[in-house]
Amino acid sequence: MRILVVEDEVDLAHTLHTGLTSEGYSVDLAHDGRQGLWMARTGEYALVVLDLMLPGLNGYKVCGQLRREGNATPILVLTAKDGEWDQTEALDTGADDYLAKPFSYMVLVARLRALVRRAATVAPPVLAVGDLSLDVAGRVCRRAGTRVELTPREFAVLELLARRAGQAVSKADLLYHAWPDEAYDPNLVEARVSALRKKVDAAFQRKSLQTVRGTGYRLVDDRERD
Numbered sequence: 001m002r003i004l005v006v007e008d009e010v011d012l013a014h015t016l017h018t019g020l021t022s023e024g025y026s027v028d029l030a031h032d033g034r035q036g037l038w039m040a041r042t043g044e045y046a047l048v049v050l051d052l053m054l055p056g057l058n059g060y061k062v063c064g065q066l067r068r069e070g071n072a073t074p075i076l077v078l079t080a081k082d083g084e085w086d087q088t089e090a091l092d093t094g095a096d097d098y099l100a101k102p103f104s105y106m107v108l109v110a111r112l113r114a115l116v117r118r119a120a121t122v123a124p125p126v127l128a129v130g131d132l133s134l135d136v137a138g139r140v141c142r143r144a145g146t147r148v149e150l151t152p153r154e155f156a157v158l159e160l161l162a163r164r165a166g167q168a169v170s171k172a173d174l175l176y177h178a179w180p181d182e183a184y185d186p187n188l189v190e191a192r193v194s195a196l197r198k199k200v201d202a203a204f205q206r207k208s209l210q211t212v213r214g215t216g217y218r219l220v221d222d223r224e225r226d
Contacts, residue, residue, distance in 0.1 A: 001046045001116070001136075002026045002177065006036030006062065007078070008054050016049065023109060026156075026178075033057025040066055044163065044177065045073050047115055052079040052090065060093050067094035074115040078103065127162040130221030132200060132208060134162050143204050150199065153178050157192045158200070161209070161219035168212040193217055 003025045007013040010031060017027045028043065030036035033054035040048055040062070048066075052059035063075055074096045079086070082100035090098055096118070097111050127134040131144040139155055141148045150158065156178035161169055171186040179188055197209050208222040 002028070002044065003047045003049065003112070004028050004030065004036065004039055004043060004045045005049045006030045006033070006040075006054065006059070007049070007051045008032060009051075019105060020109075020112075024152075031055075033059065033062050037062045037065060040071065040073065041069070044160070046119070047112055048073055048075045049078050049112075050075050050095070052077060052081050052086070060089060063090065063095050064093045074119050076108075076111060076115060078108070127159065127165075129162050129165045129219050130208060130223050132162070132219075134159055141200065143200055143206070146204075148199050148203075150196070151192075153188075154192050154196055154199070157189065158196055158219070161217060165219050165221075168215045168218050170216040172216075174216060189216075 001024070003020060005013055005016050005020070005027060007016065007029070008031050013029050013031065017029055020027045028039060028045075030039050034056040036048075036050065036054065037057060050059045050062060054062070059077060059079065063077070066073070066075070075094065076097045076099060077090045077095045078099050078101065079090075080101045087098045096115055099108060099111060127136060133142045134140070134155070135142075136159060139152075141150050141155065141158065157174050160174060160177045171189045174189045175184070175186065178192070193209065201207055201209055206222055208220055210218045210220060212218050
C-alpha cells in the first residue's frame with residue numbers, strides 16, 4: 001500500500017519513511033507543497049500524510065485543491081499547528097484526520113490503519129478482472145475461486161494492472177508503484193510479470209496478462225475470447 005508524506009522537516013520525513021516502510025507501506029516523500037500536490041495528483045496513493053506549514057504552497061491549499069479536483073484520497077494532517085481554528089480549517093478544507101506534533105508514532109500508525117479501513121467501506125474492497133480477483137485489504141488473490149499465493153511485489157504489480165484493467169500500463173509506472181526506492185531497472189518488472197503469468201495464467205490455461213509492445217503490460221478478461 002502506497003503512502004505520500006508531504007513534510008518539509010527532512011529529518012522527520014525520513015524518520016516517517018523508515019518507520020512506515022517497516023510497517024509494510026511503500027512511502028514517497030515530498031518536501032514542499034507544490035511537489036506534494038503534483039505527486040498526489042499523478043500518483044496512486046492509499047493515503048496522504050500532510051503538513052500544513054509547507055514552502056511553496058501550504059497544506060490547506062494542497063488539501064483544498066485536491067478536493068476541488070475530486071481527489072478523494074484520505075488525508076491525515078500532521079502539523080505543529082494545534083489550535084482549534086487550525087484543526088477546524090484543516091477538516092473543513094477536506095482533511096480526514098488531524099494529529100498535532102509532537103505525536104505518538106503508535107497513534108499515527110493506528111490512525112492510518114483506521115483511515116484505510118474507512119476508505120475500504122467506500123472503495124470496492126475487491127478488484128475483479130474476469131474471474132481473477134484481488135482483495136486489496138487482505139492481500140489475497142484468487143482465480144476462479146482458487147487462491148493464488150503471490151509475493152508482496154507480485155501482488156503490487158498485479159494490483160496496479162487490475163486498477164487499470166484493459167489499459168496499457170508502462171514498466172515505469174509499475175516500477176514506481178511496486179519499487180519506490182528502486183524504480184530504475186525494468187528487469188524487476190519483467191521478472192515479476194513472468195512469475196505472475198505462471199501463477200495466474202499458465203496454471204489455469206489463461207492468457208489475461210498481455211504484453212503491449214513498446215509500452216508495458218495490460219490485464220484483460222480473456223474469457224471474452226473463450
